[in-house]
């Protein structure tokens with residue numbers, strides 16, 4: 001297991017914070033939060049740890065021991081695992097725990113889990129007493145490289161994913177790569193989908209490092225060096241982008257590469273059959289092919305093929321699931337929150353390491369590409 005520690009600064013004015021990548025770092029959670037002289041959360045304060053039963057069973061004790069040792073009064077709220085629980089009822093449960101434990105303005109919440117726990121804890125913290133501190137301790141690769149950073153928090157509405165939410169930056173993000181040892185392989189691959197995304201939209205050397213790897217489909221087959229590169233480059237890419245555009249008024253939208261079709265696929269398959277990373281993988285195939293067909297950039301068939309090789313090496317799906325209705329996808333695209341003035345915004349690659357946003361993709365163009373990637 002790699003031993004190198006890295007800290008990446010997310011330079012958001014008034015809200016800057018560190019992303020610490022540190023093997024074994026879970027045991028230093030309390031110490032880093034209470035750092036002498038400049039504590040991120042004052043020792044003695046209440047800290048509500050929010051997690052799910054699976055993650056809490058594995059890592060709850062260590063997180064709580066570390067926080068208690070640093071002098072915090074620790075309480076906990078355990079929510080059922082799964083995207084289907086990412087709703088307002090769960091937020092109410094976190095707020096109930098905050099009320100019962102008398103969390104104050106100077107208290108904090110710690111999200112110990114994957115993207116669902118991170119998004120919900122962030123939103124509960126953003127809204128409790130009009131905003132208290134949140135610390136993100138992501139335990140899935142996907143949450144490490146994407147969801148835990150950048151301050152997007154929220155829950156799903158019955159009519160659509162992440163429709164309810166707020167921007168609320170964490171005080172710290174603590175990434176302990178050792179916890180990936182217990183991550184189910186399918187979840188690991190979902191995280192790699194987002195890493196490939198950064199390679200395509202921002203970081204060509206990252207893309208090339210992924211190309212050089214023999215395998216990307218299993219954590220145990222990925223070298224320490226490569227894992228370090230994946231985490232460091234992905235987090236740096238996200239930090240670079242969000243610090244330029246915190247509220248997604250412009251460039252931040254490129255982080256949604258693969259997510260336009262991806263969100264539609266997730267919602268049409270009921271958020272259960274296909275996970276987020278898998279849906280994004282299919283969405284990246286669609287976006288790459290649309291870019292190729294539109295012929296408005298340097299992106300060509302060879303680049304689409306290189307992306308395809310990486311997705312296949314990760315054993316991610318690259319075709320739309322059998323039985324999915326293309327008309328329904330086109331309707332779903334228009335109800336996504338990324339729609340502006342009725343036009344669907346696609347993120348398309350320009351060349352390896354660069355992407356742009358466009359609302360010029362015709363329904364016909366999208367339909368042609370989607371038809372071409374239906375499972376035969």
Ligand code: GLY
Nearest residue numbers: 146150152252255
């Ligand atoms: N996950 C995309 C973003 O944070 O903007």
